[in-house]
């Protein structure tokens with residue numbers, strides 16, 4: 001049975017695969033803008049003062065981040081290089097939030113130079129930070145315990161099993177040290193979960209955070225300038241699940257912030273969120289091709305989407321919907337693999353696929369926009385894919401495919417190898433010129 005062509009922003013995946021080759025990341029610009037507007041208007045609808053940052057780690061192509069910055073997003077950076085990405089987008093100072101882990105002196109100095117909002121995840125780092133300088137505005141990433149916010153794919157980012165955030169026991173010490181060092185503008189932060197699917201998780205853990213910070217702020221006599229509840233908004237990787245109700249998230253969070261701030265005698269702070277996945281996750285796709293259909297102990301669809309093209313399934317056992325373009329009807333159980341010499345590269349061990357699937361068919365891995373290309377790597381000499389943006393019915397390349405030259409370009413090579421590489425490149429270009 002012939003199914004309709006899959007389209008991204010109005011362009012068929014077959015045309016995209018033909019024009020740009022596979023494997024290929026494709027993003028739908030309008031979907032990214034919609035995702036931002038939906039969240040931003042939900043938050044603003046329920047709370048007076050809101051800032052939204054984009055966690056650029058989710059997808060760091062500047063053309064993608066630019067779409068969000070144009071909508072009003074700041075950038076949440078995890079490293080000095082991500083600060084530089086944000087600066088390349090025209091952002092500076094407090095439009096950049098800096099949430100790093102195990103920051104070295106160089107990392108700290110880079111943040112101080114850029115004048116970003118420091119979000120410190122370890123009170124132990126403060127001595128080194130204040131020896132180097134003083135941020136004008138900072139927050140602490142607190143680790144509130146989190147019994148009920150685990151998600152199916154990922155372990156929670158808070159609670160005893162997490163490496164992140166400041167233990168409740170050290171919260172007072174952290175803020176006292178900041179105040180003693182003359183920091184005047186303070187906020188509080190948490191990032192307790194990613195891919196959270198229940199709206200109530202957000203209000204629940206926000207309440208816990210305010211119960212922790214409220215008494216500390218009162219005792220030390222400071223007001224919170226902002227409350228950053230992190231990212232973590234989940235998307236329905238499984239089509240049968242409903243999308244997260246972000247209006248409910250905003251409504252419930254706003255209510256708990258008002259209630260808890262009143263209880264603890266705090267002024268209501270500015271509300272900050274810094275999602276990554278929610279903005280770009282469902283706007284991205286990986287296009288590949290069925291290269292082989294191998295019969296044996298099971299039927300294995302060999303594709304050019306490998307564990308290093310999209311790491312999430314193998315890394316987290318994460319589920320992604322996979323569609324075979326133009327195929328429907330009867331299905332049969334099959335495995336799906338990439339081209340890498342690892343058995344884990346069988347990233348789907350069994351799933352129903354259309355029985356009529358054929359070599360050359362275009363495979364579409366859905367919801368690949370977040371933690372997709374950024375987590376790809378070039379194992380087995382299978383190089384990182386190109387990225388294409390579809391906007392207003394047009395497609396354009398926003399990152400070229402890596403080449404063999406890229407693979408060797410960062411190796412520091414002895415003269416004999418360099419000579420051979422030059423010769424091989426000369427032969428290859430000669431062959432190309434000769435047709």
Ligand code: LLP
Pocket residue numbers: 055057058076099154191193194195230231232233274275276277278312370371
């Ligand atoms: N803020 C901070 C401080 C973070 O560490 C993260 C993500 C975010 C915001 C954005 O979280 P999101 O809204 O995207 O959930 N590689 C994993 C996800 C790791 C998330 C790391 N931190 C995955 O593929 O599911």
